[in-house]
Amino acid sequence: MALKNGWELVVGLEVHCELATNTKIFCSCANQFGDEPNTNICPVCLGLPGSLPVLNHMAVEFAMRIGSALHCRVEPSIFHRKNYFYPDMPKDYQVSQNDEPINVDGYLELPDGFRVGIERAHMEEDTGKTQHMGSSGRIHGANYSLVDYNRAGVPLVEIVSRPDIRTAEQAKAYVAELRSILVATGASNGKMEEGSLRVDANVSVRQPGHEYGTRCEIKNLNSLRSLTRAIEYEANRQIDLREAGERIVQETRHWNEEDGRTSSMRSKEEAMDYRYFPEPDLVPIAPSAEWVAAVRDALPLMPADRRRLLSEATGGELAPGSDPIVTIVDQGLDALVLGAVAHGGDGRRAVNRVANEVVTAEQGARLNIAGFAALLVMEAQAKLTSTQAKAVLVEMMETQASDPAAIATARGFQAMDSGVAETLVDELIAAHPAEFERLRAGDTKVAGFFVGAAMKASGGKADGKLVTGLLRQRAGL
Amino acid sequence: MSAPTRTVVTVSTGDPGTAANIAADVRAGRRTAVDVLAQHFARIDAHEGDVHAFNLVLRQQAGEQAATVDAAVAAGIDPGPLAGIPVALKDNLCTRGIETTCSSRILEGWKPPYSATVVQRLAAAGAVAVGKTNLDEFAMGSSTENSAFGPTRNPHDHTKVPGGSSGGSAAAVAAGFASIALGSDTGGSIRQPASLCGIVGMKPTYGLVSRYGLVAYASSLDQIGPFAHTVEDAALLLENIAGHDPADSTSIDAPPPSLVAAVRRGRADGVPGLRVGIVEELSGEGMSSDVLARLDVAVDRLRTAGATVGHVSVESTKLCLSAYYLIAPAEASSNLSRYDGVRYGLRVSQGAANVEEMMANTRAAGFGAEVKRRIMLGTYALSAGYYDAYYGQAQKVRTLIIEDFRRAYQQFDVLITPTSPTTAFSFGDKTADPFTMYLTDVCTIPSNLAGDPAISVPCGVGDDGMPIGVQLLGPALSEAVLLGAAAVIEKGN
Known part of the structure; x- marks a missing residue:
């Protein structure tokens, strides 16, 4: 002030x-x-x-x-x-x-x-x-x-x-x-x-x-x-x-x-x-x-050092003073992030998941680091949608389960084949020509409508990013 | 009723004998501690009313302690090297559950929940505490006239002061109320009364004896030490209270020295090759002629016993009095702050509207004039804007003194001076002008500032027939050397 x-x-x-x-x-x-x-x-x-x-x-x-x-x-x-x-x-x-x-x-x-x-x-x-x-x-x-x-x-x-x-x-x-x-x-x-x-x-x-x-x-x-x-x-x-x-x-x-x-x-x-x-x-x-x-x-790492390490883990995409990083260090969840990265998880994704979904030290303590890393990898390889990944993460913390693939399979989550996605997108364009015209005219907000419709039609299995990409391709944006 | 004017005992010629004799007899079962105690109590009963050495006589506790010692002997257990020796304790040494007053109204009635380290060590060695002795209030004074409970009289002449501040302890030993005693020495408070009462008194090296449980006057100068009739008894007592105490951070981390052996060696072999320096600044001007005459006698005895004697100038001794009367009051002003009426001791809350007024009223009513004078002096010396000129400057002088003495000890093993410029003076002689009283400590203050040991040993009497002591000074931890040399002087008595 x-x-x-x-x-x-x-x-x-x-x-x-x-x-x-x-x-x-x-x-x-x-x-x-x-x-x-x-x-x-x-x-x-x-x-x-x-x-x-x-x-x-x-x-x-x-x-x-x-x-x-x-x-x-x-x-x-x-x-x-x-x-x-x-x-x-x-x-x-x-x-x-x-x-x-x-x-x-x-x-x-x-x-x-x-x-x-x-x-x-x-x-x-x-x-x-x-x-x-x-x-x-x-x-x-x-x-x-x-x-x-x-x-x-x-x-x-x-x-x-x-x-x-x-x-x-x-x-x-x-x-x-x-x-x-x-x-x-x-x-x-x-x-x-x-x-x-x-x-x-x-x-x-x-x-x-x-x-x-x-x-x-x-x-x-x-x-x-x-x-x-x-x-x-x-x-x-x-x-x-x-x-x-x-x-x-x-x-x-x-x-x-x-x-x-x-x-x-x-x-x-x-x-x-x-x-x-x-x-x-x-x-x-x-x-x-x-x-x-x-x-x-014998001193442990101080908060400033830990924030710097997290920032580096995101390839510098997030600043040491950024909210997610400050929150993670405050909660002492940086070991979880860095552990996941060591197991092959993507740093930026790990920071976001921990800051938004894990949030507290108590929650973090219930999460298996290797399992968390495996989940991040599945998401990165588009084997799970973002929504599905969040659901798996929540269940991992609730049950202290360590194998995200098993949860995904049990829940029937699987990556939507890109051919299926294309078919779905084309069907939606055909079903909603007026909305598609608005998209072509540059009204990108309509993309959200199509993603939502795709989710509904696929029972949540559609990958929002993939759908958006296909739409933009079809619309020539 | 005409009071007797003299109550002194001579231990070498009759009962109860020296402290060393008592302990040897009690340990061997030749005498009981209870009998020894009874002899001392008989003298207390006869003469304490005239001498007033004690603030409190521990009749019951002493009896129990003596009985415990005898029971141990009967059971074949050695009660310790001080077995059955009646000892008097200066009333600024904390005694668990027993009133400890520092001869001040402000602490009247206070019973410490713990005993000083030295008190514990005495009890563990089999000594029997006979009472708490009078002192100048909070050990501030040189005549015991500053006691809130009335002065102690010199056993050699009841019209004279016993010296101070440990006047009660010195008088108790001289009068035969106790075989040995503990005092504390901040600027001469053991050595000067020892000299005036005709007994041995020693201030050990700073840190040799734990100060834990000694009510502080000036922490960087205070040191507990022994009073005794003989040099050997002083050594015996010191040996049993010295040694590291983890409760006192300034305590020297070394095993207690072997001192009785040094006394016996000195007595048997003399002091061949000992280099003795007569301190020029303290052996002329300001000293009475009879005192100087006895100093010469002491020097002759040392020379005869093999010492080489020379003169040495320690110029900074002239600055000691000034430095002392800034450093000691400064520390005292802080040490005595705690007597505020909040937690223990006197509280004067009548007429006080708030806590500050209660504190002020309590301190006004509880402290005597000399204590107030030193608190004010010290408070002033530490005040913002004056610190550098007074306390800071005095600390520099202190460093100078330490260096001066270090130089002197490169040439000499021990230094010799009178203990007191005069024999015991009459009551009231020096109370009108505090500065004349302060001057009586001119010979003793330097070793407190330097942190070095010093001993006063009797060496005859003055023109008035009153005892005269001479003082031997040495570098840190030279107690054995000092005691050996003191034994030589004593031997000539």
Whole structure:
């Protein structure tokens, strides 16, 4: 969506991703969503006096996987303490990474090929969760608050993009793509609804070619829908202010899902001074070159690579960002397509069948790859019409059968002999002279009428393409 | 009622003997742990009212522990190398189910659900914990006057401070309430009270002893260490608490050193060829003459035992105090944030309209003046716009100090200084001006900043008859060398 009056949107996103480790980042408590409050806690994640953190090796490995998948450099890093008082933060400081993060300087490629720069992807610990009991649901105006520390100490990686995003749709595509990447690395379950993925958006507007405008950071974006709505609302709010000659105040703003607005949480002047300093209770992380390489080499293919492979399988007929290919990769059905191609199936046909008929991972799991390939070959050799092929495919998925030829035979499907087809076409021309005249005059829409009639006359055995070809030949088109 | 003015024991001449004697006797069945404990409790009963070494005496638990030790011996099971030794624990060491206060109102009543690694190791070695000792609140101070529960008195003279911050532990050992004790040392908090109370105190190499369960003051400087009447007892205690702990990421991953043997070697063979450097910056200006006189005596003893002695300049020691009073408060300001009234300890919610006010009220009421001073100092040093000039600069100085000492240790095996510029001072002498109090740690702070070990060993008394200790410093993991040399100085007493 373009902004009004030529304004350009500038967005950078900060995505907090909870890592799917078995245990927390600095202790051996279970990292488990949805358990009874305050059951997965110990002296360390409660920050009890005297307790000390010990870094979870797997959390580091997951962070490295994320960095590698985002084409970052994995660097030696240290933890810092980010100091501020908040009841759900047990130590009243958060162990995070500041100016020496583990992953720096990468990019994420959207399906359409656009690259969003990644400034950094650093490690930190999650806080507990506060439930404010009272009318507002926020800390001010609450009667009392309940704190659940199960989430305190859950490992996070915060992925900070550069301000390269220019539309709300692009922001949405970025988060969707990032989610796929995170899931592909095995580092995250990607569940936004469980808070495994949390997004903050830095939004500003400018006239193209001008310096970046003053930005506002929008918090509380819990879904892709909130993200796009909030960005659009915020952009328009800023444009209205700018056009009225007012200045944008740099501030943190809260997205309110119900009324569809952002409201000020705190301005830059009120911004906290986090008093970062190196965490003395932890030692520097210095992953060996071998470890970094091993993590990189063990990564599965990322969505962008998989889309590229599918595009290549169609001989480049379909772009990596085309809808069928994006759908197939989203559903993890690319192995089915590529498997069918390896068994002699045609790539373009395989993509279309999978995108249109198979559609879901569950369906795909019921399909025998060699059988699917055999079906594609039969269709390519005109042994089955398109309609028949779809019917066979549906039955293969319903019954998990692997031999399309057997199904075709059982259903009495067979390729219509071209001589029979010619006879049929000639009969239809004779029966419908007026329609044929219109076809000869160039009204190609009438071809559909003839194909339909041929299907009806043949009980669905006629090949639509063959019939159309014969008609055009007869009509001299 | 006129209170006694002196409650000190001399272990070498009478009961109950050194910690090593106790353990040997108890393990051999010559004495029972219960009897040994009773002797110490008798002294506590007689004198604790005057000395106030303890925040809490663990009468029942100690009795049970001692009985368990005796039962093991009776059953033919070795209770361990510290069998039956009564030990006092500084009250910033977490003890499961037992109040751990750091001598602060803000933690009053808090019972940790876990024990510090050192506490577990002591119990596993057969030691008997007799109580939790008084300290300057959160280990911030040099006289134990900053305790929220009142000061501890020096057993040698009840009108004098015992030093600090581990004043309670030092006094407990000097008064014979415990045979040995644990303290923590961030800028001298073991060595200075050891010196002022006439006993041995050692700060080990950073990382040699696990900090897990030590309530943090300044994490990059804090280190747990032993108090004892003798160098050998200090070695015995350190040997049994040292060694890698996976729960402390800064713990050194190496087997615990053999230290008692080093003490015996030093005592028997002297220190032939040991190169001893007298630190020029810490052996002249600012030190009282009687302290310097005893330093000379210690140097003579080392020389007589085979050491070669020279002078060395470690210029950056002059910067140590300034660097320390930025780094330690900075870390403290962060470490002490968690005392906010939300989860444990004191909560002052009266008059608070919201959670921030509750936190502020709690901290205002719960912390003492010195703790507040250091939190403010540290908060300032870490603030945006000041970080580079203060905390950043102090870290650079710290690097300088480490390099300076490394250079000195190319020429010398150990360095020697006084432990404290003076003998024990009177209550109230240095409380009006915090800076005069900070100056008492000028000799001890450098080894905390460098992360190196240092030991204070008694070497006679001053003009006032109060104990004087001398300090030996060495490079990282030189504990055996330091203990051997300390044994030589001790032998001359």
